[in-house]
Amino acid sequence: MxxxxxxxxxxxxxxxxxxxxxxxxxxxxxxxxxxxxxxxxxxxxxxxxxxxxxxxxxxxxxxxxxxxxxxxxxxxxxxxxxxxxxxxxxxxxxxxxxxxxxxxxxxxxxxxxxxxxxxxxxxxxxxxxxxxxxxxxxxxxxxxxxxxxxxxxxxxxxxxxxxxxxxxxxxxxxxxxxxVQFTLPKEQTVYGAVDAIVHVLEYYFDGSKDRWLMDRVMESIIKTIMESAEILVNEPTNYEARANLAWSATLALNGLTSTGSFGGDWSSHYIEHALSAIYDIPHGAGLAIVTPAWMRYVMEEDIDKFRRFAKEIFGEEDPEKGIEAFKSWLKNIGAPVSLKDAGIPEKDIDKIAENAAFEAPFGTLKRLELEDIKKVLEIAAI
Amino acid sequence: MxxxxxxxxxxxxxxxxxxxxxxxxxxxxxxxxxxxxxxxxxxxxxxxxxxxxxxxxxxxxxxxxxxxxxxxxxxxxxxxxxxxxxxxxxxxxxxxxxxxxxxxxxxxxxxxxxxxxxxxxxxxxxxxxxxxxxxxxxxxxxxxxxxxxxxxxxxxxxxxxxxxxxxxxxxxxxxxxxxVQFTLPKEQTVYGAVDAIVHVLEYYFDGSKDRWLMDRVMESIIKTIMESAEILVNEPTNYEARANLAWSATLALNGLTSTGSFGGDWSSHYIEHALSAIYDIPHGAGLAIVTPAWMRYVMEEDIDKFRRFAKEIFGEEDPEKGIEAFKSWLKNIGAPVSLKDAGIPEKDIDKIAENAAFEAPFGTLKRLELEDIKKVLEIAAI
Known part of the structure; x- marks a missing residue:
């Protein structure tokens, strides 16, 4: 730590x-x-x-x-x-x-x-x-x-x-x-949940080690957000689901999940910022597209952590299956999981990557340059 | 919540x-x-x-x-x-x-x-x-x-x-x-760990419902303290165990675990305060004696939560076995788990109960009066 x-x-x-x-x-x-x-x-x-x-x-x-x-x-x-x-x-x-x-x-x-x-x-x-x-x-x-x-x-x-x-x-x-959130459109609830989950993932997969407590706390937050969001897409006025999602989202990025870390990887966020800046799509939608692709691209940098994620969140033994399960969960809950899903043409990848690269290199698990960003976007294409 | x-x-x-x-x-x-x-x-x-x-x-x-x-x-x-x-x-x-x-x-x-x-x-x-x-x-x-x-x-x-x-x-x-804690005597590390675990348990078993996030976070804290303490009794200079135990103990009672609760039950603490006030035993030792007895006494008030505790912390299906497993863990790590273990005679129970009852009735899961306190102490006797 x-x-x-x-x-x-x-x-x-x-x-x-x-x-x-x-x-x-x-x-x-x-x-x-x-x-x-x-x-x-x-x-x-x-x-x-x-x-x-x-x-x-x-x-x-x-x-x-x-x-x-x-x-x-x-x-x-x-x-x-x-x-x-x-x-x-x-x-x-x-x-x-x-x-x-x-x-x-x-x-x-x-x-x-x-x-x-x-x-x-x-x-x-x-x-x-x-x-x-x-x-x-x-x-x-x-x-x-x-x-x-x-x-x-x-x-x-x-x-x-x-x-x-x-x-x-x-x-x-x-x-x-x-x-107050009982009347939110379903997509906004979903994109909010995705944003909060990805905040946790930025710290979870930043390469830091021996955060025994925080790893468990972060898994707790992710599981609770998933559980709550699944309920809310059908029951938007379920108070306990709203309350648990709300407190989870606050704690996801109030400094707690950062304790003992490298300060988060943030690659998915940097890349997503280019998407929502250019296409004005919701931030949570952009993250649902970018994050699983980023996970796939960097997985080998900390395969044990990805194995743990697969096991703890989805009960899967294989780290790659954990990422697939996450992507399926995002899709099932109503988020786009590819550029195609969001109507963004594959030919725009260079333009998006160049926008994102304004702050490159970034990332702590794997340092990403322009070429890496393009590869992540290619994985996210369809 | x-x-x-x-x-x-x-x-x-x-x-x-x-x-x-x-x-x-x-x-x-x-x-x-x-x-x-x-x-x-x-x-x-x-x-x-x-x-x-x-x-x-x-x-x-x-x-x-x-x-x-x-x-x-x-x-x-x-x-x-x-x-x-x-x-x-x-x-x-x-x-x-x-x-x-x-x-x-x-x-x-x-x-x-x-x-x-x-x-x-x-x-x-x-x-x-x-x-x-x-x-x-x-x-x-x-x-x-x-x-x-x-x-x-x-x-x-x-x-x-x-x-x-x-x-x-x-x-x-x-x-x-x-x-700084590398040189602590083993008992102090153990009693500190017990104190922190019981802080969490006071909130975990206070009768509050639908704290989906906090229940998971509290289980995370308990597991991490147990994992760290088990290491530290053999390797007192293990930095990661010291660090994870330290941050867990701080978060156990900084207001986080209280969020959405009834404010904690605190019966084990009230009863323990009588023990350490009269016999000057370490607070953590007193809690190791009182808490499992209190758990046994109040278990039926929220049997589902005790079942969850048994399952999540010890992998046991039966709530009573969960309490037994907790008591065994305390004993194995070096804490006294009965008045007898601490050299406190059973005939003192009335005196201890009367001291503790100064603040009675207390407890949110079950409201305890003088007679209840005596019964808890009787369970804790041997």
């Missing part, structure tokens, strides 16, 4: 009927005005918007709204919101949504204090050490952004989807009410 | 050679003088004292020492240290030791600001909401006190062993260097 630092100060309020607590939590920080950031209006249909605004009003907190954050969130929206935040002199960002909204909130909170273009943080040219306080009300369990300091945004001009992370952008308080 | 709040702001620095970072961490808080609290001198033999004091010196932090904290820490030592802390105007407590030292540090840190007797906090007459900042260097993995706000202390005058908990007494930073 490698040395590590674990420090996650985010307060999680979890459970039925908790959304209305958000104003009380924000008030504890002495905040009197927030920027309320959300997506394309689902929070107005499922009651979340009303719960939040009532709670803010009750606590004497005023707000200004920026809405329209879309999946695979874009830099222009971040820029727009930074301007509003400054003009309106807000003291905090309240993100009500999924990973796209929360990630955008982090970029806005950091950008508020930065005189240059906050894209510099994504390019590694600016180290974020100051940000407006962030509060979140989670509406879809997937990215884990509600309990970490990371953010992923796409610059529409260059087509690059990049990330940054900072201690300053951990949410102060995140509210996770699983009932 | 029940609603919960999870908020654990303690920063954990984990790994080989990390003790010397403590001064740097304390300095970040602007602290210039600390009370260095420790036990009966093992830190002077294993190099921890030298690493700590060098680190403090290097960071220009002065210190005053209070030593001699003993296992099953006592209130008189807490009182003594509070006087020193006030007289010397320290700005923080640095606890270097195991649960006894860290628990005492929490009582001292809280007592510093309280004009009455800090025992009031243990009696529930004073709610702790202010304390000196606490920093810890952990020397034995057992209680999990390095990453929570709880403390257990014995008042020698009344023979009562009680606890309190507060958000104010979470350590700011805890350093966990598993190599």
């Amino acid at each position: 490698r040395n590590f630092v674990f420090h996650n100060p985010t307060k999680i309020i979890f459970g039925k009927g908790t959304v209305g607590q958000i104003g009380d939590e924000i008030k504890k920080y002495g905040v009197e005005k927030v920027l309320l950031l959300y997506g394309r209006g689902s929070i107005k249909r499922n009651g979340v918007y009303d719960s939040i605004t009532s709670s803010l009003e009750r606590n004497g907190i005023s707000w200004v709204e920026v809405s329209g954050v879309k999946p695979n969130p874009v830099l222009s929206k971040v820029h727009e919101a930074i301007k509003v935040a400054r003009r309106e002199k807000v003291q905090a960002i309240l993100a009500a949504g999924g990973g796209s909204v929360i990630d955008s909130a982090k970029a806005i909170a950091a950008g508020y204090y930065y005189s240059g273009d906050i894209w510099d943080a994504f390019l590694g040219k600016y180290k974020v050490d100051k940000a407006l306080p962030i509060f979140t009300v989670l509406t879809i369990s997937a990215t884990g952004s509600e309990m970490n300091g990371g953010a992923v945004v796409t610059d529409e001009k260059t087509g690059l989807k990049l990330s940054f992370g900072s201690k300053a952008t951990y949410p102060k308080v995140s509210i996770i009410d699983p009932t | 029940r609603n919960f709040v999870f908020h654990n702001p303690t920063k954990i620095i984990f790994g080989k050679g990390t003790v010397g970072q403590i001064g740097d961490e304390i300095k970040k808080y602007g602290v210039e003088k600390v009370l260095l609290l420790y036990g009966r001198g093992s830190i002077k033999r294993n190099g921890v004292y030298d690493s700590i004091t060098s680190s403090l010196e290097r960071n220009g932090i002065s210190w005053v020492e209070v030593s001699g904290v003993k296992p099953n820490p006592v209130l008189s030592k807490v009182h003594e240290a509070i006087k020193v802390a006030r007289r010397e105007k320290v700005q923080a407590i640095l606890a270097a030791g195991g649960g006894s030292v860290i628990d005492s540090a929490k009582a001292i840190a809280a007592g510093y600001y309280y004009s009455g007797d800090i025992w009031d906090a243990f009696l529930g007459k004073y709610k702790v909401d202010k304390a000196l900042p606490i920093f810890t260097v952990l020397t034995i993995s057992a209680t999990g006190s390095e990453m929570n706000g709880g403390a257990v202390v014995t008042d020698e005058k009344t023979g009562l062993k009680l606890s309190f908990g507060s958000k104010a007494t979470y350590p700011k930073v805890s350093i966990i260097d598993p190599t």
Whole structure:
């Protein structure tokens, strides 16, 4: 097990009927005005918007709204919101949504204090050490952004989807009410589950050794997400499945699964970012396409771990059969598992690989260069 | 799954050679003088004292020492240290030791600001909401006190062993260097492992339902502690076993295993506190005696969960055989499993039960009164 630092100060309020607590939590920080950031209006249909605004009003907190954050969130929206935040002199960002909204909130909170273009943080040219306080009300369990300091945004001009992370952008308080997710479209539930599983896999298959506890914990998270997702595709209002999926997705990427690791491999994520940046497909769909292909490509680097995965998750003895079983599970639950499934032509592989290679070489289990990325995409083709 | 709040702001620095970072961490808080609290001198033999004091010196932090904290820490030592802390105007407590030292540090840190007797906090007459900042260097993995706000202390005058908990007494930073534990006596390693396992069991068997993720995570922690402890009784310097045991023991009681639960049953702990308060036996030894007896006594209240425990941990189908297997494991690893094993006469059962009943009724799986406690102790007799 490698040395590590674990420090996650985010307060999680979890459970039925908790959304209305958000104003009380924000008030504890002495905040009197927030920027309320959300997506394309689902929070107005499922009651979340009303719960939040009532709670803010009750606590004497005023707000200004920026809405329209879309999946695979874009830099222009971040820029727009930074301007509003400054003009309106807000003291905090309240993100009500999924990973796209929360990630955008982090970029806005950091950008508020930065005189240059906050894209510099994504390019590694600016180290974020100051940000407006962030509060979140989670509406879809997937990215884990509600309990970490990371953010992923796409610059529409260059087509690059990049990330940054900072201690300053951990949410102060995140509210996770699983009932809010009862009305999610089936695909969003599935893609969220896939995203969370792959977060765990990034740490599980990063080449680190002797993480006896974390290997078991990671298998626990994967099994629980699979069990919950299988129920939810048929029973979207099953509370226990929603709750277990939600808490699993949060813990998948809150620093716990990283403890003692190399920090994760992340190749599947890097390659996927090219897919969703270029084709605007859901991130979880892209991961379902890329991850099994990546697994097949790197399997020999740590065959014992792939054998363990096959055995523990699918009861298979053969590591290759474990990967096949994972791919079948993804397909059965409703995710695309090839470029073809997503309508992406094989001839685009070079273009996708070149986009992904912007951050290459990457990967800890196997260091991937442009040529490796192409090979992974070829495996993912059909 | 029940609603919960999870908020654990303690920063954990984990790994080989990390003790010397403590001064740097304390300095970040602007602290210039600390009370260095420790036990009966093992830190002077294993190099921890030298690493700590060098680190403090290097960071220009002065210190005053209070030593001699003993296992099953006592209130008189807490009182003594509070006087020193006030007289010397320290700005923080640095606890270097195991649960006894860290628990005492929490009582001292809280007592510093309280004009009455800090025992009031243990009696529930004073709610702790202010304390000196606490920093810890952990020397034995057992209680999990390095990453929570709880403390257990014995008042020698009344023979009562009680606890309190507060958000104010979470350590700011805890350093966990598993190599520090290479020289622990075998019994201490074993009793630490038992303590940590029983922390998990308190949450596992508290009657809460549908914690699909946490049930798996708790089984992961128990299996890893057992695996690590089995290695360490023969190879005390096995780093991976020390590291996995250490991280497991911390996570056993940092709030994670509690999420979605009734908050734990705690009957085994309440009953054990009477044993260690009266006979001054190690807490882990007392738990090894009480817990299997408690399990037998309450088994019918949640037979399915006891069946699951038997299956998942010991591969047994019969829930009763699972409890027997746990008892055998405890005995084989070197723990006493009956009052007789610990030299406690059966005729003392009434006295022990009456001491334990100070906090009765307790327990969430089954509410225990004085008569129930006697019955548990009778099962534990031989």
